[in-house]
Amino acid sequence: MSMIYKMGESNGINYGEANAEEIRANRKKSDETHDSVQFKSVTASLISNDSIPSTIKGYGRVVSTSKITVSSEVQGKLIAAISLKKGVHFKKGQTLFALNSSDAKLALKARKSGFLALLTSILPDIKIDFPDRFNTWNKFYREMKVNEPISRLPSFASLKEKNFIISRKILTEYYQIKSDEERLKKYAISAPFDGSIIDAFSDVGAIVNPGSPILSIIRDNTMEIEIPIATEKINQLTIGSSVSLLDNKNKSFEGKVIRIGDYINQQTQTVPVFVSITSKTDGLYNGMYLDATIIGHGFDNVVEIPRKALISMKEVYIVENDSSLTPLKVNIIDYKENTVTVSGIPNNSNVVIESVVNIKEGEKVVIRK
Numbered sequence: 001m002s003m004i005y006k007m008g009e010s011n012g013i014n015y016g017e018a019n020a021e022e023i024r025a026n027r028k029k030s031d032e033t034h035d036s037v038q039f040k041s042v043t044a045s046l047i048s049n050d051s052i053p054s055t056i057k058g059y060g061r062v063v064s065t066s067k068i069t070v071s072s073e074v075q076g077k078l079i080a081a082i083s084l085k086k087g088v089h090f091k092k093g094q095t096l097f098a099l100n101s102s103d104a105k106l107a108l109k110a111r112k113s114g115f116l117a118l119l120t121s122i123l124p125d126i127k128i129d130f131p132d133r134f135n136t137w138n139k140f141y142r143e144m145k146v147n148e149p150i151s152r153l154p155s156f157a158s159l160k161e162k163n164f165i166i167s168r169k170i171l172t173e174y175y176q177i178k179s180d181e182e183r184l185k186k187y188a189i190s191a192p193f194d195g196s197i198i199d200a201f202s203d204v205g206a207i208v209n210p211g212s213p214i215l216s217i218i219r220d221n222t223m224e225i226e227i228p229i230a231t232e233k234i235n236q237l238t239i240g241s242s243v244s245l246l247d248n249k250n251k252s253f254e255g256k257v258i259r260i261g262d263y264i265n266q267q268t269q270t271v272p273v274f275v276s277i278t279s280k281t282d283g284l285y286n287g288m289y290l291d292a293t294i295i296g297h298g299f300d301n302v303v304e305i306p307r308k309a310l311i312s313m314k315e316v317y318i319v320e321n322d323s324s325l326t327p328l329k330v331n332i333i334d335y336k337e338n339t340v341t342v343s344g345i346p347n348n349s350n351v352v353i354e355s356v357v358n359i360k361e362g363e364k365v366v367i368r369k
């Protein structure tokens with residue numbers, strides 16, 4: 001028995017000496033296989049910080065830049081120059097409607113006739129007391145016509161002449177006539193711009209009182225959109241920021257930010273941002289809703305990673321050079337639908353970009369390529 005043991009030991013030693021290199025290679029391969037089985041794999045990305053433009057999503061309703069309610073400043077019977085119906089178009093300067101002004105015209109003529117009689121009564125006194133001014137006042141009297149706007153009142157050559165004219169109530173009557181002439185112009189309302197009627201509050205034949213609304217009108221081809229933006233994203237915007245707009249048929253329009261509100265909507269807790277539509281507005285209508293993408297001024301020295309890479313919304317895992325998994329606190333700059341923009345990650349770091357389970361801090365991992 002002892003002889004058999006010694007023979008086996010001798011043969012084993014001889015085999016080990018003869019095949020030492022093969023044994024070492026097989027043992028190393030076994031160790032590597034054992035290690036690879038023990039290490040868990042993660043998906044990671046090599047990080048390089050850069051400048052990233054911010055994009056802010058939103059939506060809003062298209063409105064005309066000019067929407068006004070046209071009212072009457074005088075009383076009278078309504079006479080329409082165009083059809084007072086919704087959707088009717090008009091041109092700038094075109095008469096929208098008028099009020100019956102027959103009584104006002106006759107009253108103005110009567111007042112001018114009285115003024116002429118007043119001038120007739122003072123001309124003899126002017127000829128005696130101010131002979132050098134008689135021709136001027138006589139010319140003013142002769143050129144005045146009851147059917148035409150009153151001429152400009154002659155200027156005064158002296159304080160004595162001024163006091164004389166004032167004492168005879170010439171100035172009072174003159175400015176009363178000028179006031180009545182201006183009032184008469186208010187019996188006809190002209191369009192302030194090219195546009196269309198979106199609402200009518202009265203119709204032909206109605207008796208209109210001062211202050212009564214007649215029409216609601218909007219300007220054509222000049223539109224803007226109000227977009228509610230979350231307060232934390234407002235600091236990314238500036239006046240002039242570019243905006244891409246899409247309707248429900250994916251037709252695109254261009255715009256730019258023209259105003260940013262300095263108040264918060266109490267119901268939505270958002271800040272209104274107003275965008276002017278700079279491209280052609282063919283196909284756009286007042287009241288339409290559009291999706292908007294606003295290009296902000298962006299961020300420097302940041303990186304964009306998947307949202308699922310975040311741990312407790314404040315950290316990420318990085319793979320160290322020794323293959324260990326280490327958490328790193330980051331600063332969250334901006335949220336998007338599926339990604340998040342962060343700062344605080346050194347360049348050339350291997351950041352785990354997936355949710356990890358059953359892996360502890362400091363554990364050795366293998367980066368899945």
